[in-house]
Amino acid sequence: MAEKGQIYETRPLEFWAKAKELRAGWQQSIESTETVVGQGNILAIADWSRAFPAIGLVEDNPAGSMIASQSSPFARKCRLASEIRGWGREICGYQNTCWGSQFLGYQADGSPFPYRKFVVPIPCLCDQHNKRGQQVRDFEPVPQWMMDQCVYLGPRDAGREEAMIEHRAYSMLRQINDIERLFGQKFDDEKFQELLTAYSLVDLYSRDISTLMAQTKPTPLSIKDYYSVYTLGSLTKIDPQETVDFWKLVRDEVEWRAQNQIAAVGNERFRWIEAHPPSWHFLKYYRYMESYGAVCLGSQYAHRVTAGCLERRPDGSIDRREMLYYPKDTPLETREDGVRVCLTPDVRYPHHHKMDEYIRHNAIVEFADIFQADGALLAGWRCGVGCTLTRKEQAMRLRRAGYNVMFYEGSQPGDRTDLDEKRFLEQLDTWMETQGLEKQGD
Amino acid sequence: MITAGIDMGMEYVKAVLLRDGEAAGRGIGLSGGARRESAARAALEGALKEAGLSAGDIGKTVATGKGKFDLSFADKQVTEAVAAAKAAKRLCPAATCVMDAGCDETLVLTLDGGGKINEAVLNEKCAAGVGGFLQNMARRLELSLEEMSALPPVAAGGATVNDGCIVFAELDMLSLLNRNVPVREIAAALTDAAAVRVCTVLNDVTVPATDKVVLLGGLAKNKAFVRALEARSGISFVIPDHGEYGGALGAAQIALDT
Numbered sequence: 001m002a003e004k005g006q007i008y009e010t011r012p013l014e015f016w017a018k019a020k021e022l023r024a025g026w027q028q029s030i031e032s033t034e035t036v037v038g039q040g041n042i043l044a045i046a047d048w049s050r051a052f053p054a055i056g057l058v059e060d061n062p063a064g065s066m067i068a069s070q071s072s073p074f075a076r077k078c079r080l081a082s083e084i085r086g087w088g089r090e091i092c093g094y095q096n097t098c099w100g101s102q103f104l105g106y107q108a109d110g111s112p113f114p115y116r117k118f119v120v121p122i123p124c125l126c127d128q129h130n131k132r133g134q135q136v137r138d139f140e141p142v143p144q145w146m147m148d149q150c151v152y153l154g155p156r157d158a159g160r161e162e163a164m165i166e167h168r169a170y171s172m173l174r175q176i177n178d179i180e181r182l183f184g185q186k187f188d189d190e191k192f193q194e195l196l197t198a199y200s201l202v203d204l205y206s207r208d209i210s211t212l213m214a215q216t217k218p219t220p221l222s223i224k225d226y227y228s229v230y231t232l233g234s235l236t237k238i239d240p241q242e243t244v245d246f247w248k249l250v251r252d253e254v255e256w257r258a259q260n261q262i263a264a265v266g267n268e269r270f271r272w273i274e275a276h277p278p279s280w281h282f283l284k285y286y287r288y289m290e291s292y293g294a295v296c297l298g299s300q301y302a303h304r305v306t307a308g309c310l311e312r313r314p315d316g317s318i319d320r321r322e323m324l325y326y327p328k329d330t331p332l333e334t335r336e337d338g339v340r341v342c343l344t345p346d347v348r349y350p351h352h353h354k355m356d357e358y359i360r361h362n363a364i365v366e367f368a369d370i371f372q373a374d375g376a377l378l379a380g381w382r383c384g385v386g387c388t389l390t391r392k393e394q395a396m397r398l399r400r401a402g403y404n405v406m407f408y409e410g411s412q413p414g415d416r417t418d419l420d421e422k423r424f425l426e427q428l429d430t431w432m433e434t435q436g437l438e439k440q441g442d
Numbered sequence: 443m444i445t446a447g448i449d450m451g452m453e454y455v456k457a458v459l460l461r462d463g464e465a466a467g468r469g470i471g472l473s474g475g476a477r478r479e480s481a482a483r484a485a486l487e488g489a490l491k492e493a494g495l496s497a498g499d500i501g502k503t504v505a506t507g508k509g510k511f512d513l514s515f516a517d518k519q520v521t522e523a524v525a526a527a528k529a530a531k532r533l534c535p536a537a538t539c540v541m542d543a544g545c546d547e548t549l550v551l552t553l554d555g556g557g558k559i560n561e562a563v564l565n566e567k568c569a570a571g572v573g574g575f576l577q578n579m580a581r582r583l584e585l586s587l588e589e590m591s592a593l594p595p596v597a598a599g600g601a602t603v604n605d606g607c608i609v610f611a612e613l614d615m616l617s618l619l620n621r622n623v624p625v626r627e628i629a630a631a632l633t634d635a636a637a638v639r640v641c642t643v644l645n646d647v648t649v650p651a652t653d654k655v656v657l658l659g660g661l662a663k664n665k666a667f668v669r670a671l672e673a674r675s676g677i678s679f680v681i682p683d684h685g686e687y688g689g690a691l692g693a694a695q696i697a698l699d700t
C-alpha cells in the first residue's frame with residue numbers, strides 16, 4: 001500500500017509470522033522453567049548456564065522490564081519495596097523493579113518470585129549492573145562466583161586480551177566444575193558445542209543484516225522491525241537449529257529487499273540513530289518519526305549481537321570489524337575450546353561501546369557515520385548510570401561531526417515513571433521542524 | 443493582509459496581529475494551563491482592540507506553544523523553536539542565537555545568517571519550569587512577580603538555595619524563611635538558582651554564542667533574572683521590547699510568509 005509522500009516501494013516482512021511463532025515458543029519455555037523452579041531446581045545468573053539443562057536463567061534486566069510492562073502499579077510497589085530495603089531511587093529501573101519483586105516474594109501475576117540459588121555477576125562498568133549479585137547474596141546466603149572484570153584502557157592489545165581470556169577461561173572452568181559438584185547438575189558438553197556453533201552462525205547472519213541496514217539507502221529494515229526479532233536466540237532459549245534457520249531466513253529476506261530497493265519506510269528522508277535501549281514501553285515514537293519520513297537504524301546496543309559490527313578501516317573503506325577468536329580457527333572440540341570461544345567477545349567487551357568511557361563517545365560518531373545517519377536521538381535516563389554515562393559528551397562530538405542531535409528524558413528504558421510521552425513527541429516535532437522536515441501529508 | 447500569531451503558553455496565551463507585516467496589536471490572556479482556548483480568545487480580543495480590527499479581518503492564524511493543538515481556529519501549528527527563530531530574526535536581523543525562556547520551557551537555537559536553525563537545544567525537565575517556579579516562589583514570599591523582578595541586587599555571599607533541583611530549592615527557601623533571612627535575599631537566591639538551571643541549556647550548545655543572543659519569553663522581562671543570567675553566562679543579551687510576545691510574533695510572521 002502506498003504511504004503518504006512515498007518515495008520507495010515497501011512491503012510487509014514475510015519472516016514476521018515465523019518470528020511470532022518462535023516468540024510464542026519462548027514464552028512457553030519461560031512458563032515451563034517456572035514449573036521446574038517449583039520443583040526445586042536451580043536458577044542462575046550466568047550466560048553459559050544454558051548448557052546446564054536443568055538450570056534456568058533469571059536475569060534482572062529482562063525480568064525488571066517485563067514486570068514494568070505487565071503492571072505499572074506492581075512495578076511501583078516493587079520500586080518502593082526496593083527503596084525500603086535501602087536501595088536508592090536513582091538505582092536503574094530494571095534492577096529496582098526486579099529486586100523489589102524479589103523482596104516482596106511474588107511477581108506481577110501473584111506467582112512466587114523465582115529465587116536464585118547461586119549468582120555469577122557479570123562484570124560491567126555500571127555499578128548498578130554489578131550490584132545484581134550483591135543484592136541476591138545480601139538477601140539470602142547463596143554461593144557466588146565472580147566473573148573478573150578484565151578491563152584495560154588505551155588502544156586494543158591482542159596479547160593482553162589473550163592473557164585475559166586465559167585468566168577468565170580458568171575461572172569459568174572452575175565455576176562449571178563447582179556447580180556440577182555443589183548442585184549435582186551435569187554440564188552438557190555436546191549441547192554447549194552445539195549452542196556455540198549456533199551462536200556463531202546467528203552472529204554472522206545478524207552482522208549481514210546490520211551491514212545491509214547500514215549501507216543500503218533506503219534501509220530495507222528499520223530498528224522497529226529488528227527489535228521484534230533481535231532477542232530470538234540471544235536472550236531467549238530456543239532450539240539452536242531453529243534459531244539458525246530463522247536468522248538465515250531474516251538475512252535472506254533483508255538481502256532481497258536491499259537488492260530490490262524495498263524500503264522499510266517508503267518515505268525515508270532522514271536516517272537517525274540512538275544510543276542504548278529505547279523506552280521499551282513507548283516504542284510508538286519510531287512510528288511517529290516515520291510520519292516525517294525519518295527512519296531509525298538503531299543503536300550500538302541494538303546491533304549488539306554484532307556489537308560494533310562494522311568499522312572504518314584506515315584506507316577509508318568500511319568493513320566488518322575483525323573479531324579476535326582464541327586460538328584463532330581452533331576447532332570446537334573440548335570444553336576448554338568452548339569456554340575460550342565463549343569468553344572471547346566478553347573480553348573484547350571493554351572495547352565495546354558501553355564499557356570504555358574513553359572510546360564510548362568516539363564510537364558513536366563512527367557508528368553514525370557507518371550507518372549513514374543524518375542525526376541522533378539520545379536518551380538522558382535519570383536512573384541507571386551505565387546507560388547514560390558520557391551521553392552529553394557523545395552529543396557534543398556528534399554535533400561537532402555534523403549530526404543533528406536531540407535528547408529526551410525518562411527514568412530508564414524499562415521504567416515508565418518519568419517519561420512524559422506528550423513532551424517526548426513534542427521534542428521530536430521540534431527536532432524535525434527545526435531541520436525543515438514536516439509530517440508527510442500535512 | 444492581517445495575520446495572527448497565537449502562542450498557547452502554559453501560563454499565559456499571547457496574541458500578535460500583523461497588518462501587512464507591521465505589528466498592529468498585542469493581547470494577553472491568563473490560561474493557568476487549563477483554560478487555553480478561552481484565554482486565546484481573550485488574548486486575541488485584546489490584540490484586535492488595540493489594532494482596531496475585528497476577527498473577520500484576520501486572513502490566517504498560526505498557533506505555537508505547548509497548547510498549539512488546542513486552538514480550534516488555527517490554520518497551522520508550528521513548534522515553539524521555529525516561531526522563536528522567526529521572531530528573533532525579525533527583531534534582530536544579526537541574531538546568531540536565540541533563547542526562549544518561558545513558564546514551562548527553555549530553548550536555545552543557533553541561527554545562520556539567513557535565519558536557518560543550525561542547532562536546537564531544549565531544556566532538561568528541571569530547567570523547564572523555571573518561569574513557573576519563580577512565579578510560585580514569589581507567591582510564597584508574598585511578592586508579586588513584578589516586585590520580585592524589580593528587587594535590587596544583593597551583595598555576594600548572601601543566602602543560597604539548591605541550584606540543581608528546584609524542588610530542593612523550594613525546601614531551602616522554607617528553611618531560610620524559618621531562619622528569618624530577609625525576603626529580598628531569599629528572592630535573589632531563588633532567582634540565581636533559576637539562572638543556573640537555565641544556563642545548563644546554554645551550555646549544551648556545541649558552539650556557544652556570546653554575541654547577538656536574543657532573549658525572548660516571559661523571563662526576558664524579569665530584570666532580576668536577566669541580571670543573574672547575564673552574570674552566570676557571561677552573555678549580554680539582546681532584549682527586544684515585548685520579548686514575551688516573541689513566540690506569537692514569530693507565528694504571525696510565519697502566517698504571513700507561508
Ligand code: SF4
Pocket residue numbers: 061092093094095124126127128129130383384385386387388
Ligand atoms: S543502567 Fe544500564 S548498564 Fe546500568 S544496570 Fe541499568 S541497564 Fe545495566
